[in-house]
Amino acid sequence: MDSQNNEKKINFNSQFDLMVGKGVIIPLNDGRILYNSKFHDVMERFDRIIIGWAVEDGASLMFYPDYLSIDDLNKCNYIQQFHHQCFFAATSKTDEYKEESLYGSGFINAPAVCMHSYIQHQNTYVDEKKPIVITAKGKCKRNETEGYNTLERLLDFTMREIIFIGNEKYVLAKRKEYMDRAKLLMDEMQLESSIDISNDPFFKKEDEEKAAFQRKFKLKYELNIKNLDNGGKIAVGSFNYHGTNFSKAYNIKLQDNKLAHTVCIAFGLERFAYAHITQSGLES
Numbered sequence: 001m002d003s004q005n006n007e008k009k010i011n012f013n014s015q016f017d018l019m020v021g022k023g024v025i026i027p028l029n030d031g032r033i034l035y036n037s038k039f040h041d042v043m044e045r046f047d048r049i050i051i052g053w054a055v056e057d058g059a060s061l062m063f064y065p066d067y068l069s070i071d072d073l074n075k076c077n078y079i080q081q082f083h084h085q086c087f088f089a090a091t092s093k094t095d096e097y098k099e100e101s102l103y104g105s106g107f108i109n110a111p112a113v114c115m116h117s118y119i120q121h122q123n124t125y126v127d128e129k130k131p132i133v134i135t136a137k138g139k140c141k142r143n144e145t146e147g148y149n150t151l152e153r154l155l156d157f158t159m160r161e162i163i164f165i166g167n168e169k170y171v172l173a174k175r176k177e178y179m180d181r182a183k184l185l186m187d188e189m190q191l192e193s194s195i196d197i198s199n200d201p202f203f204k205k206e207d208e209e210k211a212a213f214q215r216k217f218k219l220k221y222e223l224n225i226k227n228l229d230n231g232g233k234i235a236v237g238s239f240n241y242h243g244t245n246f247s248k249a250y251n252i253k254l255q256d257n258k259l260a261h262t263v264c265i266a267f268g269l270e271r272f273a274y275a276h277i278t279q280s281g282l283e284s
Contacts, residue, residue: 015228015229015274015281016151016229016274018282024038025151027150030148031153031154032154032155032156033270038282039273042282043272043273046160046269046272046276050135051135051160053178054133054135054162055135057133060132060135061136062120063136064113064116066141068107068109069106070088070104070106070108072119073108075122076115076246076250082111084143085143085144086111086142087141087142087155088105088109089104089105089108090103091105109140109141110138110139110141111140112159112266113136113137113138113140113161113266114161114266117136117163117165118250118262121165121250121252123251124253125255126252126254126260128166128170128254132163132164132166133162133164135160135163136161136163137159137161138159138161140156140157140158140159141155141156142155143155150229151273152227152274154270157269157271158270159268159269160269161267163263164262164263164265165260165261165262166260166261167260170261171261171263172241172263174263174265175221175239175263175265179239183195186225191275191279192225192226192279193223194224194233195222196222197220197221198220198221198222198235219241219242219243220241221238221239222237223235223236223238223239225279226278226279227275228278228279234275235271236267236271236272236275237267238265239263239265240264240265240266241261242263244259245262247259247261247262
């Protein structure tokens, strides 16, 4: 980063508090947040940039529902591993509402957008010369065990994702390309940031071995932007290589009958907008 970035000081006049004071955002203090068009415009600015990247790669623009079938998600063992993060959809057995009358509907709120893509392409063959590229935006729901903090962690948030399904060399090259694109964007916007090896934050304590595996084999990188409201950092994007995990679960193969490989590039738009605002202000 250049010297201008290094000389930036922590903004003790919290941008979060300023936005709350102006009615730009209205926190409900339970992981949900309301925001007006001013904040949404910042989110959309980043979303348009990311969509532009995807369109250059010939991505199909998909629009997915908020819910996933529990049966579909069970195929990759997601619920067994991360049930503590999940929000299950329930319905009522009776005409009169009673909490004890609720029962499972068979659906779950989507914890990530990309899951729809793997389910969409289950039992298919992928032409290595025409790999699958998809971009989609959706609302995700996660029960954050560490609690909710300003706009850094939310129960209900918006994700823009780009999914690549093809051979190993192709998807890893695309992940590297998008990491480079993200770094260049940060430099152009003069935002203090870094791209770091990471692991998914929702592993339980007993799953530390899985988290360590992610870090060791560099399966996940994160784009972190410095939060000048508190001097910390916000993970606004992730670059995830899943190997053949999802293609094995959903039977997605290459034409030579080998399992396909997958990469998902994901950006949390509320986080992205907030991190930018802490460094540049709402009016920038």
